[in-house]
Amino acid sequence: MVKKIALVFVGVLLALVVWQWELVSYGWMQAKGQVRLLWNTKPVADVLADPAYPDSTKQKIELIREIKRFAIDSLGLDKSGSYESFYDQQGKPILWVVTAAQPYQLVAKQWHFPIIGTFSYKGFFEKDRADTTKAELQRDGLDTRIGEVSAWSTLGFLNDPILSSFLDRPVGSLAELIIHELTHGTLFIKNSLEYNENLADFVGEYGALRFMAQKYGRNSVPYRDYLATKVFYEKYDEHILHGTQVLDSLYKTFKPTTSTIVKDSLKWQTIRQIVVSSDTINTGERSIKKRTAGKLNLPNNAYFIGYLTYRKQQNRFRQEFENRFGGDFKRYLTYLKQTYPSL
Template identity: 90%
Template sequence: MVKKIALVLIGVLIGLVVWQWELVSYGWMQAKGQVRILWNTKPVSAVLADPAYPDSLKKKIELIQEIKRFALDSLGLDQSGSYESIYDQQGKPILWVVTAAQPYQLVARQWHFPIIGTFSYKGFFEKDRADSAQAELKREGLDTRIGEVSAWSTLGFLNDPILSSFLDRPEGSLAELIIHELTHGTLFVKNSLEYNENLADFVGEYGALRFLAQKYGMNSIPYRDYLATKVFYERYDEHILKGTRVLDSLYRTFKPSTQTVVKDSLKWQTIRQIVVSSDTINDQRSTKGVRSIKKRSLGKLNLPNNAYFIGYLTYRKQQNRFRQEFDSRFGGNFKRYLTYLKQTYPSF
């Protein structure tokens, strides 16, 4: 009887693997990538005790420890075992993300995963797998984008390490990154990627400003540089979000009878104008960033497509919502606001 039950269970398992082979294969690839990283990390204490490790990088690691303590103690984010170890990337990218969108609609391709829910992007630890996924999406006629990822969160399931690339960031950017990822480990609502990313962006930026003000002072170079960067990107974000509204209005005018050549012409003409007009954004930063599309060539093949604009909708569309709610309903009391969010939007 036991053997029969075992054979039935094995048969069911094999059937599930065959039925969901793509998901199983992807999950196995992701698991291997995570294990490889975790297996090759070093404890922060060992790195700080190593006399051969550069002092300048040790200071950045110690800064990360300060940022984490601030996020837990002053902001009230959940306790976490993350950022207590470090992984040396040896100057190489570690993760690639593929996004895709309809060619004449600002509608993202969705991927569904057990437990964590629906995402409008798919991550890969292997570049060739990311390239293959992008090529297949292109064959489906979708706009696609592939980009390197500087960090990610395992949402509290694992203890995320410090990546060596973190140590190249200035103080403000580093604080925003760490607090952003710790926010994911504190509150992550299933099937609500846009909400989750917008919230983590809001908390990351708010927390970074508070941390810099506390550690360096509001007249310090780290604070002023980060604030100038934040102001620039807020203007840039608004420009791109306005562009998404223009594109959406254009796409709504397309009819089933509209020829593809006409749709393509109007689409790329509109996107080109969005790119060109981004030159009007006032940039007061002492060091210019590279994220802006205004440095792109204006040839059609180099213009951003719908997948680029979808990314801004995912990460930045709800920023004003969080700011207004935080100020008007909670008077700038962040711990009260965080408690409200956790009670209103239960995390899994």
């Protein structure tokens, strides 16, 4: 009887593997990549005690630990075992993300995963598989984009390490990154990627400004430099998000009878104008360097989808935080955690 049950179980398992081979294969690849990374990490305490590591590395690691303590104690993010180990990338990227979108609609390709839900991007620890996936999506007629990933969160399921690439970031960017990822481990809503990424961006930037003010003071050079950077990129975000509205309006004018040649001509003409007009963004301290329009490597719809995923809801969070909660972040975070069920 036991033997029959075992054979049935094996049969069901094999059928499941055949039926969902792509998902199983992808999951195995991701698991191998994550395990390989975790297997080759060193405890932070060992790195700090090792004379082979330079003082500059140790100082940045100590800074990351300070940022993490601030995020938990001052912002109220959940306690985490992340960033207590160190992984040396040896100057190499370790994760790539593929995004895709419809060619004449700002509609993202969606991937569905058990437990964590739906995502508009797909990560790969193997560059060859990322390139293969991108090529397959292009053959299906989709706009695609592939990019290296500087950090990611396992949403509290694992303890994420400090990556050596973190150490190259200036302090404001580093604080923003760490707080962004810790936010994912505190609140992550299934099938709501745009909400999750916009929230983490909002908390990361707000938390970084508070950390910088506390550590250096609002009149310090590090704080002012970071603030100037944020002001500039907010203007750029506004410009690109306005560009998504222009593109969306254009695509809605296309009819089934509109030829591909005409659609492509209008699409790339509009995208070129969005990119070229970004040269006018100037906040006094920063501006985009002038470029020759004829030499531009124009982005496609997948690039604009990325901005919608990460930046579209920033004003919503700011207004809710300030108007409803009077700038009391811990109260605001408590409200979010009570209102939105997290994984």
